[in-house]
Amino acid sequence: MYLASSVLLSVGLLGQVIFAAPGASTLKACKELSKALPDRVSFPLSINYYQEASEYWSTALRDIKPACVVLPTSAPEVATAVKVLNKYPDVKFTAKSGGHDPNPGHATVRDGVLISLSEIAGTAYDKSKNVAYVKPGGEWNDVISTLAKEGVTVVGGRLGIVGIGGYLLQGGISFLSAQYGLAADSIVGWELVTANGTIINVDASDEPELAVALRGSGSQFGIVTQFTIQAHPIGKVWGGLRIYDDSKTEEVFKALHEFVPGNNKDEKAAIIVANLFTAGSARSFVIFYFYDGEKPSTTGPFADFLEIDSLIDITNTQTYPELLKANGFGASLLNSRMSFRTTTIPYITNNPGIYAEISNEMRRITKDYTEDILHLTSQCSIDFQPLSAVVGKHTEARGGNAMGLTATDPDRIILEIQCSWADEKDDEVVRQFSRDMTSWVERRIPAWLEGQDNSEDAYLPLFMNDAMADQNVTGSYRDYAKLKSLQLQADPEGVLRTRTGGFKY
Numbered sequence: 001m002y003l004a005s006s007v008l009l010s011v012g013l014l015g016q017v018i019f020a021a022p023g024a025s026t027l028k029a030c031k032e033l034s035k036a037l038p039d040r041v042s043f044p045l046s047i048n049y050y051q052e053a054s055e056y057w058s059t060a061l062r063d064i065k066p067a068c069v070v071l072p073t074s075a076p077e078v079a080t081a082v083k084v085l086n087k088y089p090d091v092k093f094t095a096k097s098g099g100h101d102p103n104p105g106h107a108t109v110r111d112g113v114l115i116s117l118s119e120i121a122g123t124a125y126d127k128s129k130n131v132a133y134v135k136p137g138g139e140w141n142d143v144i145s146t147l148a149k150e151g152v153t154v155v156g157g158r159l160g161i162v163g164i165g166g167y168l169l170q171g172g173i174s175f176l177s178a179q180y181g182l183a184a185d186s187i188v189g190w191e192l193v194t195a196n197g198t199i200i201n202v203d204a205s206d207e208p209e210l211a212v213a214l215r216g217s218g219s220q221f222g223i224v225t226q227f228t229i230q231a232h233p234i235g236k237v238w239g240g241l242r243i244y245d246d247s248k249t250e251e252v253f254k255a256l257h258e259f260v261p262g263n264n265k266d267e268k269a270a271i272i273v274a275n276l277f278t279a280g281s282a283r284s285f286v287i288f289y290f291y292d293g294e295k296p297s298t299t300g301p302f303a304d305f306l307e308i309d310s311l312i313d314i315t316n317t318q319t320y321p322e323l324l325k326a327n328g329f330g331a332s333l334l335n336s337r338m339s340f341r342t343t344t345i346p347y348i349t350n351n352p353g354i355y356a357e358i359s360n361e362m363r364r365i366t367k368d369y370t371e372d373i374l375h376l377t378s379q380c381s382i383d384f385q386p387l388s389a390v391v392g393k394h395t396e397a398r399g400g401n402a403m404g405l406t407a408t409d410p411d412r413i414i415l416e417i418q419c420s421w422a423d424e425k426d427d428e429v430v431r432q433f434s435r436d437m438t439s440w441v442e443r444r445i446p447a448w449l450e451g452q453d454n455s456e457d458a459y460l461p462l463f464m465n466d467a468m469a470d471q472n473v474t475g476s477y478r479d480y481a482k483l484k485s486l487q488l489q490a491d492p493e494g495v496l497r498t499r500t501g502g503f504k505y
Contacts (some may be wrong), residue, residue, distance in 0.1 A: 013061050148319060176270070
């Protein structure tokens with residue numbers, strides 16, 4: 001059995017080599033990298049290469065193979081890699097943290113150089129400063145479990161399997177956001193390798209403008225090798241998930257409409273309402289619940305959600321690490337091609353019917369596909385994520401972020417359109433469902449806003465963590481010009497803008 005498995009692995013790796021076509025410059029760069037960083041560079045046919053080139057949440061990304069993989073263990077080794085790559089201006093490269101981003105070309109690079117940060121991992125807590133030093137490798141399960149032993153946590157991922165680096169660089173919405181803002185807002189220091197291979201340490205109090213840019217701009221200012229993050233107390237929490245069938249649609253959306261403004265008063269509460277569309281055009285809901293306390297509130301919008309009868313109830317009092325591990329369990333079992341896309345919608349007090357409109361349109365868009373017997377394992381969802389006004393208040397109090405949230409923000413809702421499917425030939429078909437959905441929403445927004453105060457000034461920035469690669473996320477930021485200028489100063493040669501993956505200014 002072992003011999004057969006080894007032969008199959010070798011044949012698979014050989015197939016990857018045969019179809020790969022890195023250029024001469026890339027091969028030369030990989031060779032120089034292997035000399036500059038002995039034992040840190042892996043090539044096709046090696047186990048390290050195979051593992052790093054395959055460890056992606058979306059199976060679609062496992063088809064995109066680099067020419068070589070660099071596995072640095074420290075910031076100086078990352079800096080060495082970047083300096084070598086600067087000698088080869090035509091060689092594409094990118095950095096990968098957890099591999100959760102499903103966008104091709106973000107944490108992948110076909111026939112280029114992949115810098116994997118998986119060995120730059122670990123979390124430490126400084127009680128005297130009440131900060132956590134968090135490295136980008138690994139996943140949120142690791143971070144939260146380590147800090148829980150100290151009775152603290154940081155604003156982080158809601159599913160424990162999510163990677164660290166990309167989540168923090170792109171903003172990061174959290175179960176704790178109504179109490180402390182986005183995850184990026186609590187970052188007070190960054191150790192990063194710049195576009196020219198210099199290691200710098202950015203302190204938010206010393207460089208407030210750069211700190212704002214680093215909180216939600218993605219990877220365009222450098223490769224971060226350590227985050228310094230303000231810690232917050234945490235004890236046992238209440239939460240988990242409940243599943244509802246289509247008959248509860250009206251009740252779920254009514255509760256959602258009440259919860260969005262209610263979250264401004266009950267900051268310890270958080271929800272994700274995932275509206276699923278599966279085989280046979282079936283519609284259902286998976287709702288993730290969180291309450292920062294051993295018991296949930298018994299009155300108000302959060303309590304109203306809990307009154308809705310569910311098919312399955314997996315909610316209870318538990319530790320924060322236990323909750324995040326349980327939340328990520330289902331997603332960890334997926335072995336599918338994945339896509340994300342996002343848009344942000346206004347909260348319209350007198351129009352609670354918006355959510356049903358959105359749900360019905362998504363059902364219409366996906367109906368023919370999901371009713372086809374060939375697509376029984378495919379599914380799409382629209383995740384309704386409250387971005388209540390209180391989040392912006394915490395953002396501004398902590399110095400601001402690139403997304404431009406402020407203390408005067410209105411209530412809003414972030415939509416994440418997520419799809420999973422099995423067959424490569426369906427890649428563009430399924431991704432187009434998400435594009436059609438956001439196009440429809442964007443056309444409907446003016447009608448929803450008609451007659452509302454300040455409707456012409458509605459600020460609806462895109463949320464980078466949930467975006468598709470073709471979306472102009474940074475272009476939706478109100479301070480785009482200022483942030484782009486800062487990026488130009490940080491990367492005057494355009495190394496990160498033109499040669500690496502991710503969203504750009």
